[in-house]
Each structure stands twice: as C-alpha cells, then as structure tokens.
Amino acid sequence: MGNHLISASVSTQSVTFQPGGEPAWFDVIVNNDSNQFADFQLEILAAGSTNTPGYRWYMLSPEVASAQPPGSTTPFRILIQDTPVPGFVGTVNLTVRIYSPQLRTETRLVVRLKIEQGDTPTLLRVEFPVVRIQVYPQNSVDVPVRVRNLGQRPIDVVLNVLNLDPSWIVKPLQRRVMIDPLGQAETTFQCQPPSANKVLSQDYIYTVEATTSQDNISANAQGILEVLPVGFVEFSVEQPQKQIIPNSRRWLPNWKSKSTTFKLLFKNASNLQQYVNVEVQGRDYRKCHFQVIPENAELNIGETTPVLLKVTTKRPWIGWGKTLFLEAKSILSNPSLGSTDPATQILELQVLPIIPLWLQLVVLALLAAVLALLQRLFIPPVIHTDNVRVVRFNGDHTLVVSGSDDCTLRRWRVDSNSLESKREERERSVSEKTPVACGKLQNPTGLLGVTNVPVYSLRFMPEDSFRVAAGLENGEIQLWDLRTQKQIQKVNLAGANGKKIQVFDLLFTKDSRSLLSGDGSGKILLREITTDGKFAPNYKLIIDLQKQLNLSYxxxxxxxxxxxxxxxxxxxxxxxxxxxxxxxxxxxxxxxxxxxxxxxxxxxxxxxxxxxxxxxxxxxxxxxxxxxxxxxxxxxxxxxxxxxxxxxxxxxxxxxxxxxxxxxxxxxxxxxxxxxxxxxxxxxxxxxxxxxxxxxxxxxxxxxxxxxxxxxxxxxxxxxxxxxxxxxxxxxxxxxxxxxxxxxxx
The missing domain is CATH 2.130.10.10 (YVTN repeat-like/Quinoprotein amine dehydrogenase)
Structure with missing residues (x-):
C-alpha cells in the first residue's frame, strides 16, 4: 500500500472503558513521510459495531486534519464515549485506519478496547442529531440535543453544556425537559463564538450533560463545534521589487556575484494557523535556481512572516544584460480560505554582464574599426547595391527574401538576433564569377537570382515556404524556388508589352490556389495556380480601377x-x-x-x-x-x-x-x-x-x-x-x- 509515505503511532496499546463512567481515550500521531503537502483522515473499525443513525460510540478530533508540509506530524485524539456493540462486555480489537486522499495510500494500527460492566443501569442517553456543527466567528448556530428516557417512569432532566466557554452560549445556560417513559425529547443550545481575532479556526469538543432532578442520574455525550476560517493572507514583496545582479561594483568586472534575494512578506489576517510554501514559475524561471528560506513558513495569526527567496542565475560575460521576469506563487497548507491575496507576485531581475557595458563598447569600437578597415580592404560587403524595395519572411520565418532596384533577389537565413547570408555549395552553380545585374557587380554570397529589372513586390506561397513570386518594374511576375535557387516560371501582365507597368503588390490566397497582382495601370489580375505549383497560362481581370474611375490610378x-x-x-x-x-x-x-x-x-x-x-x-x-x-x-x-x-x-x-x-x-x-x-x-x-x-x-x-x-x-x-x-x-x-x-x- 505504499506505507513508506505514512507512519503512525498510538499513545497506548490498550484502553479500558466503563459505560456510564468517564470517556476513555487514546492519541494517534501521524507522520507525513512524503515529499508533498497532505491531509489525513482516521476511521475506527470494530467488529459488530452499530450503524444506528445518531449513535456515535466514539468521537475523533480533528475529524479531518488540514494539509501539512512534508516531515510534519498531525495529532488525533479518539474519545470512546459508548460501547461499539451495545450491551457487550469484554475485549474488542479496534482497527485504526489512517489514509490520505492526496497520497492515495493508508496504514493501520490495532488498539485493544476492554469494556467493563457499568456500575449503574443506563436509564438515560444523550445524543446529537448532528455531531459536528460548523459556525463562523460572531455568527449564531443552534446545537440540537436529543435525550432518551430508557426507564419506565417519567423524568425531569436538566441539560448543561460543559467544556465550552460559557460566554459562547446564548442565555439561558441550562435547558429543562420532561420526558415520558421510554420517550425522547429534543432541545437546542444557541452558540455564538466571539470575533475572528479572538477565536482560532479549529475543532472545539464540548460535552452536553443531562441530569435527572429526582435521583441525580446523569448521562452525557460529546460533540464538535468547528469554528470556520475567515479572513485572508496578504502576500507582498518588500521593496525594491526589481533586483539587480551584481548588487555592487557594477562599473568594474565582477564575476563572483551571481545571486540576489527577494524578501516576500505574508501577513496572516485570518483566524487560521497554517503554513505557506513558495513556488517560482513565470517566463524565465528555467534560467534560474531558487532557494526558499524557510521552505515551509509558519503563519502565526495577526503576524507578518518574512520568507526569503534567493535567486541564482548564470551571468553572461558580455552583452547588454537581460531582464528576467519571475512569478512567485504561494501555496497555503490549508486551502479553506483559497489562495493568498494576491496569489502571485511578479518579480523582475536585471542581470548585468560580467564585463561592464562601457568596457564592452570600448572593445567593440576598436574591433569595429579594425573590421571596417579589413572589410574595406579585402571583403566585399554582402548587401544590395541599390534601394531595397521589398522584404518578406517565408512561412516558417526561417528565411527572408529581399528584392531591390539592383535587379536581384537575395536570400537571408534568420538567426536568433541577426540575418546570415552564407554561400552554400549549390550556390556556386549560380555563377562562379562575380555576377552582374543592372550594370553593377554583385556579391554572389546569398544571391538567389538576377531578375534583370528592378523588383517591386514579393510574396511567398502559403503552402510552400520555399516558393516566392516576384513582381517587377516591367509588369513581369517571376516564380522562384529557394531550394534549387532557380527561376521556375515567368509571365507578363496584360497590356504590359515592355511598358513600365510596375507590379506594386502580389497576394496569394490562403489555399495557394490563386495569385492576385496590383499594378501601376490600376488593374487587379488573378492567376490560378496549377497542381504542380505554377501559374496557369490565362488570367482573370478582377477590376480595372482606371477604367472605373476614368482617371489614372x-x-x-x-x-x-x-x-x-x-x-x-x-x-x-x-x-x-x-x-x-x-x-x-x-x-x-x-x-x-x-x-x-x-x-x-x-x-x-x-x-x-x-x-x-x-x-x-x-x-x-x-x-x-x-x-x-x-x-x-x-x-x-x-x-x-x-x-x-x-x-x-x-x-x-x-x-x-x-x-x-x-x-x-x-x-x-x-x-x-x-x-x-x-x-x-x-x-x-x-x-x-x-x-x-x-x-x-x-x-x-x-x-x-x-x-x-x-x-x-x-x-x-x-x-x-x-x-x-x-x-x-x-x-x-x-x-x-x-x-x-x-x-x-x-
């Protein structure tokens, strides 16, 4: 059953109970040996025990314990207030079943219960229709009590509430009832606990004692008054909420400093004593290591408890620095009041490079000067040689194609923070010599192709991230494949005939079945895309705005x-x-x-x-x-x-x-x-x-x-x-x- 998650012990292996006398009791201590918060429940089993409604032969306090952190202990007390089998005298083995819904496991203990013969016959019995009563601080609640007359003559019974602060009972403090032979009577006590700052949220065990006025025979029963939790736990961060690493010596190289501490504050403005644990999540939490001190902080009522969150992260040697956003989430051991207010806090951590920025800039300036000189002397720049009219990302945003007035298309790979223009083996087939476009020498690195006329527009085919259509100054549309770096097809706009009817924009439909073009003659044309990904030979005129407006457009x-x-x-x-x-x-x-x-x-x-x-x-x-x-x-x-x-x-x-x-x-x-x-x-x-x-x-x-x-x-x-x-x-x-x-x- 996985008992290694729960261990338990009892205060005694044997307990004696005499009906009509004082209740017998024993304690059970449960240990949370798991690595998570868990609550525990107890059940007492005895062979032949009665299940009569309203009949409780034992009482458990608390009935359900609040969730406790790993390594903690939870005490329970079991009160034997009647015999599990009515009229039985002898020894009964009681099985204490301990289980946890969170851990999905249980363990069992055995206690011997010795039941002795009572000194006086039982003529009177006190019962609770509802054994556990719940109430909020300063609210009133009725505690119903049932008294049974097991004798053959009428009796006059006086009822008193014991083991509970008398100020909680709305007067009168006593109740008096007359009960016929073998009959029963019910009455109620009205209970009103004080304000939340004067009463803890917990179980309060009380006794209702019934005494006959004729012969002073008495009986009693115990119930549970559960005071419910109210209030909240306020969660805040001591300023500054934004920390910087390193904390000092920022103008000099400092490689030792790599951690800082946030001070989290929890104010328990409730009547519930509990623990809090802190988890860190958020956009950048995987980039850091965390230490929470203490790991499980106890929140005393009315007090503010500090929790230190130490954050350690790896600092880069160079760069502009980075800002990390973390989210501190609080987890209360008892969820009765929900989460803290608020449930999370956003923490901002600025991580500066080991080498200060000013020193980096000095070094970069020197390197830039050297590289610029070398580039000017030996390395031709990988750029267009005229105005870049259009740039487009492909469908998966891994490539960029640019078109220019220099009559070329260039391909760029998208790195994390930059564009790369590398020359691959298959690029050598474009031109082993330095290519010429529009009368200018072009660097072959990253060159997709030469269009021979300026490029005005580009669009990638949505369903093929490696096919791009280019609209040119002379009304021509070219289709290029980035994998082969070759032109697949070219078509001319209607009426172009060598005129400069610029294709200012192109637009594929989402299904990649059609291409729309808008040009300098005011026409919008549609060309269908065949199954092999090429333009159909014919086109469709969508609209001619120059004709519709009767003016140049x-x-x-x-x-x-x-x-x-x-x-x-x-x-x-x-x-x-x-x-x-x-x-x-x-x-x-x-x-x-x-x-x-x-x-x-x-x-x-x-x-x-x-x-x-x-x-x-x-x-x-x-x-x-x-x-x-x-x-x-x-x-x-x-x-x-x-x-x-x-x-x-x-x-x-x-x-x-x-x-x-x-x-x-x-x-x-x-x-x-x-x-x-x-x-x-x-x-x-x-x-x-x-x-x-x-x-x-x-x-x-x-x-x-x-x-x-x-x-x-x-x-x-x-x-x-x-x-x-x-x-x-x-x-x-x-x-x-x-x-x-x-x-x-x-």
Missing part, C-alpha cells in the same frame, strides 16, 4: 480580410483605397474611401501600405505620403457591400490617426503580436529614416499610456519595406541605404 498595396478572404482591399493614388466584395465573381461590388484630413489627395499622393488588424475583418491600417498611419473601421462599408447599397464614397469610419513619419511618407507597416484581448504592436518604416514601434489598444487605437512611439532603428536615407514574423516577434526592414536588417521586438 496606381495600385500600391493589396490586402485580403482575415475572415475567409471575403473582402479585397486595394489602395494607391489620391490617398484612397477601394473595398471590393464578391471580388472573385463576375460582378464585384466596389466602395471607395478617401482621406478626409484636408490635405492633398492628388494623383501623386498615395496610400503606400495597408494591413488588416490581425483577427479583425473590419479594422484596416493604412500609411500614406504625408507620414500618417490611420486605423479605419470598415463595418459600415461591409454592410453596404453586403446589401449592395448605392452609397456615397467614404463609408469607413476613422478610428485613430497619428503622424508616424515626421511629415514624410511612411512606406510600409506590419503588425506584431496583436490579439483582440490585449492589443499589440504595429511597426512602420519610411522616408524619415526611422523604424518605429507603436503600441495599440484592442480597439486599434494608439495606446499613449504605454508609449507614443519607440524608435527601434534609424538610418540617414530612409526605409522602403517592412515585414514581420509575428509568432517570433521579429521584424525585417529594407532601406534606401541598400541594407536588410533584422529587429527583435520585446
């Missing part, structure tokens, strides 16, 4: 709504966008939305980038030529589209708007870690040379309480492209300075 960006792609949005010239429902049918329905801020909406003023708020089919973000990011609510537009109402333009409601580009164009936006419960972040990049991080509320508004915007990168030329790996909190950017950068979003 360039489509700069496309987006499909996240609700099964019911809505297609196209944005571009005149700082306007179009909401297209039934887009894949013969009769698409189109609604137009223009900026309404009083600024220019000329043909050469654009909405450059759009993105649906993740998880929302009706919230759309846009960025434009004046540097504004706007959040639009499309619900009215979708309602109009569903009913095909002939409405005026500008059906969308502007939720929020802010200047994100210092008055110049914001070229690209992307969402990071956004959900409808907590909100999230939006990243932007534009002509002001900044990559900015913006915090949004769940409604899509700029959350100014957190930050008005955080700069995460900058250059002197500007940024043309942004993309996010949302699940990994990574953002990649492409700049006018020819570089591709990876940013980690915390």
């Amino acid at each position: 360039q489509i700069q960006a496309l987006a499909l709504s996240p609700d099964n792609e019911k809505i297609l949005v196209a944005a571009g010239s005149y700082r306007s966008f179009f909401i297209i429902s039934n887009w894949n049918t013969k009769s698409p329905y189109v609604l137009e939305q223009k900026a309404r801020d009083g600024q220019d909406t000329n043909e050469d003023k654009y909405i450059h980038s759009i993105a649906f708020v993740p998880g929302s089919p009706n919230l759309l973000a846009t960025s434009d030529s004046f540097g504004f990011i706007r959040i639009w609510d499309l619900r009215q537009c979708l309602t109009n589209a569903a009913s095909k109402q002939q409405t005026q333009e500008n059906c969308a409601e502007q939720v929020d708007s802010w200047d994100a580009g210092s008055g110049v164009a914001v070229r690209s936006i992307a969402f990071v870690n956004f959900n409808r419960d907590d909100g999230g972040k939006l990243v932007s990049g534009g002509d002001d040379g900044r990559v900015m991080l913006w915090y949004l509320t769940p409604e899509g508004k700029l959350d100014k309480k957190i930050s008005k915007g955080k700069e995460i990168d900058q250059n002197s030329f500007g940024f043309s492209a942004i993309d996010s790996a949302d699940s990994k909190s990574k953002v990649v950017s492409g700049g006018v300075d020819h570089r591709v950068r990876l940013h980690s979003i915390k």
Whole structure:
C-alpha cells in the first residue's frame, strides 16, 4: 500500500472503558513521510459495531486534519464515549485506519478496547442529531440535543453544556425537559463564538450533560463545534521589487556575484494557523535556481512572516544584460480560505554582464574599426547595391527574401538576433564569377537570382515556404524556388508589352490556389495556380480601377480580410483605397474611401501600405505620403457591400490617426503580436529614416499610456519595406541605404 509515505503511532496499546463512567481515550500521531503537502483522515473499525443513525460510540478530533508540509506530524485524539456493540462486555480489537486522499495510500494500527460492566443501569442517553456543527466567528448556530428516557417512569432532566466557554452560549445556560417513559425529547443550545481575532479556526469538543432532578442520574455525550476560517493572507514583496545582479561594483568586472534575494512578506489576517510554501514559475524561471528560506513558513495569526527567496542565475560575460521576469506563487497548507491575496507576485531581475557595458563598447569600437578597415580592404560587403524595395519572411520565418532596384533577389537565413547570408555549395552553380545585374557587380554570397529589372513586390506561397513570386518594374511576375535557387516560371501582365507597368503588390490566397497582382495601370489580375505549383497560362481581370474611375490610378498595396478572404482591399493614388466584395465573381461590388484630413489627395499622393488588424475583418491600417498611419473601421462599408447599397464614397469610419513619419511618407507597416484581448504592436518604416514601434489598444487605437512611439532603428536615407514574423516577434526592414536588417521586438 505504499506505507513508506505514512507512519503512525498510538499513545497506548490498550484502553479500558466503563459505560456510564468517564470517556476513555487514546492519541494517534501521524507522520507525513512524503515529499508533498497532505491531509489525513482516521476511521475506527470494530467488529459488530452499530450503524444506528445518531449513535456515535466514539468521537475523533480533528475529524479531518488540514494539509501539512512534508516531515510534519498531525495529532488525533479518539474519545470512546459508548460501547461499539451495545450491551457487550469484554475485549474488542479496534482497527485504526489512517489514509490520505492526496497520497492515495493508508496504514493501520490495532488498539485493544476492554469494556467493563457499568456500575449503574443506563436509564438515560444523550445524543446529537448532528455531531459536528460548523459556525463562523460572531455568527449564531443552534446545537440540537436529543435525550432518551430508557426507564419506565417519567423524568425531569436538566441539560448543561460543559467544556465550552460559557460566554459562547446564548442565555439561558441550562435547558429543562420532561420526558415520558421510554420517550425522547429534543432541545437546542444557541452558540455564538466571539470575533475572528479572538477565536482560532479549529475543532472545539464540548460535552452536553443531562441530569435527572429526582435521583441525580446523569448521562452525557460529546460533540464538535468547528469554528470556520475567515479572513485572508496578504502576500507582498518588500521593496525594491526589481533586483539587480551584481548588487555592487557594477562599473568594474565582477564575476563572483551571481545571486540576489527577494524578501516576500505574508501577513496572516485570518483566524487560521497554517503554513505557506513558495513556488517560482513565470517566463524565465528555467534560467534560474531558487532557494526558499524557510521552505515551509509558519503563519502565526495577526503576524507578518518574512520568507526569503534567493535567486541564482548564470551571468553572461558580455552583452547588454537581460531582464528576467519571475512569478512567485504561494501555496497555503490549508486551502479553506483559497489562495493568498494576491496569489502571485511578479518579480523582475536585471542581470548585468560580467564585463561592464562601457568596457564592452570600448572593445567593440576598436574591433569595429579594425573590421571596417579589413572589410574595406579585402571583403566585399554582402548587401544590395541599390534601394531595397521589398522584404518578406517565408512561412516558417526561417528565411527572408529581399528584392531591390539592383535587379536581384537575395536570400537571408534568420538567426536568433541577426540575418546570415552564407554561400552554400549549390550556390556556386549560380555563377562562379562575380555576377552582374543592372550594370553593377554583385556579391554572389546569398544571391538567389538576377531578375534583370528592378523588383517591386514579393510574396511567398502559403503552402510552400520555399516558393516566392516576384513582381517587377516591367509588369513581369517571376516564380522562384529557394531550394534549387532557380527561376521556375515567368509571365507578363496584360497590356504590359515592355511598358513600365510596375507590379506594386502580389497576394496569394490562403489555399495557394490563386495569385492576385496590383499594378501601376490600376488593374487587379488573378492567376490560378496549377497542381504542380505554377501559374496557369490565362488570367482573370478582377477590376480595372482606371477604367472605373476614368482617371489614372496606381495600385500600391493589396490586402485580403482575415475572415475567409471575403473582402479585397486595394489602395494607391489620391490617398484612397477601394473595398471590393464578391471580388472573385463576375460582378464585384466596389466602395471607395478617401482621406478626409484636408490635405492633398492628388494623383501623386498615395496610400503606400495597408494591413488588416490581425483577427479583425473590419479594422484596416493604412500609411500614406504625408507620414500618417490611420486605423479605419470598415463595418459600415461591409454592410453596404453586403446589401449592395448605392452609397456615397467614404463609408469607413476613422478610428485613430497619428503622424508616424515626421511629415514624410511612411512606406510600409506590419503588425506584431496583436490579439483582440490585449492589443499589440504595429511597426512602420519610411522616408524619415526611422523604424518605429507603436503600441495599440484592442480597439486599434494608439495606446499613449504605454508609449507614443519607440524608435527601434534609424538610418540617414530612409526605409522602403517592412515585414514581420509575428509568432517570433521579429521584424525585417529594407532601406534606401541598400541594407536588410533584422529587429527583435520585446
């Protein structure tokens, strides 16, 4: 049965009981030999014992013990107040069964009970219909008592409560009842314990004694008054709640200091004496080792008990340092009051590198100067040679492909905090010599291919993370395979014929069966994808906005709504966008939305980038030529589209708007870690040379309480492209300075 988890002993191996006399008793001490909190229950078994309702031949205190920590002991007292077998005289073996629901095991002890002949015949019996009564401090409760007359004549009985503070009994302190021969009578005592700060939550054993007024015959029975727990245990952390390692000598190398101590405080504002244990969890708990002193702290009533949490972690030799977030969770030995208030505390630990930052910067500056000199002399840079117009993560966010005005596509591997551009064996087949694109020499390392014309757009196929479509300046769409590093196919837009009808954006449907393209002629075309992953030879015209508007219009960006792609949005010239429902049918329905801020909406003023708020089919973000990011609510537009109402333009409601580009164009936006419960972040990049991080509320508004915007990168030329790996909190950017950068979003 796994008795090694429980051990127990009795105060005596033999006990004698005489009916009508004082109750007999013995103690049982139970030891928790396990490695967890556990409570214990006792049951006394005797052959032939009666199960008559209301008849209790023994009483147990406590009936159920509260959970105790490993290594603790729990005392029980068993009171024998009647014979287990009525009328029996002799010796009975009592089996004490001890078991624990948490440990799922039990052990047994044997005690011999010797029952002697009573001195006087039993003519009177006191019983409790309810042996255990529960009550909260300062509340009143009725204690029912039943008295039986076992004699042949009527009796007058006086009842008294013994072994309980008389102030707890609501007067009168005595009860008097008349009982017919062989009859019974019931009465109640009203009990009201004092306030919680004057009475402990525990079992109080009391005796009700009945005495006949004629011949002074008496009988008694014992009951249990359980005072229930009230109040709470307050859990706090002594300031400072943020600790730093090392505690001192931070300006000098210090490799010995690797631990700190948080002081946790527990104030027992209840009437329940118990223990508390502390567990540490949270985002970074696996990076640390913990020691709790004391391991199981006793919480005395009305007192504040300190518990020390010593945290030890490995410090890096170099780096910027790191901030660890830990969660201290309290576990009370008795869950009657629930958890502490609060149940957990967030602890912040800043771990500084062994070598101070200032010294690292000095060394890095020297190394950077040396490396820059070496690179200038011997190593050609692995970068584009012209403006990087577009960057994209693949489906599993392990690769990035970039397209540039230098007529090339480059492939980058995503490391934890950087991009790598390594030359593999199969890359040598691209060109053993230094390749040339758009009249410029290109570094072959990381080169996916030469497109011969500038690249304006890129999209990965959702169901194949190694196939990417590229839209070019001359209206051509090329399909590339990253595994073979070869071009699979190329097609031309309708009506291109060598003209510069730029493919500004591409968009695969989620099932990878169709590719949408938006171009400088105002057309949205759809090409089906065959079973072998190639473009079908024919295309379908979704809409021609130049023809519909009867004016020149360039489509700069496309987006499909996240609700099964019911809505297609196209944005571009005149700082306007179009909401297209039934887009894949013969009769698409189109609604137009223009900026309404009083600024220019000329043909050469654009909405450059759009993105649906993740998880929302009706919230759309846009960025434009004046540097504004706007959040639009499309619900009215979708309602109009569903009913095909002939409405005026500008059906969308502007939720929020802010200047994100210092008055110049914001070229690209992307969402990071956004959900409808907590909100999230939006990243932007534009002509002001900044990559900015913006915090949004769940409604899509700029959350100014957190930050008005955080700069995460900058250059002197500007940024043309942004993309996010949302699940990994990574953002990649492409700049006018020819570089591709990876940013980690915390």
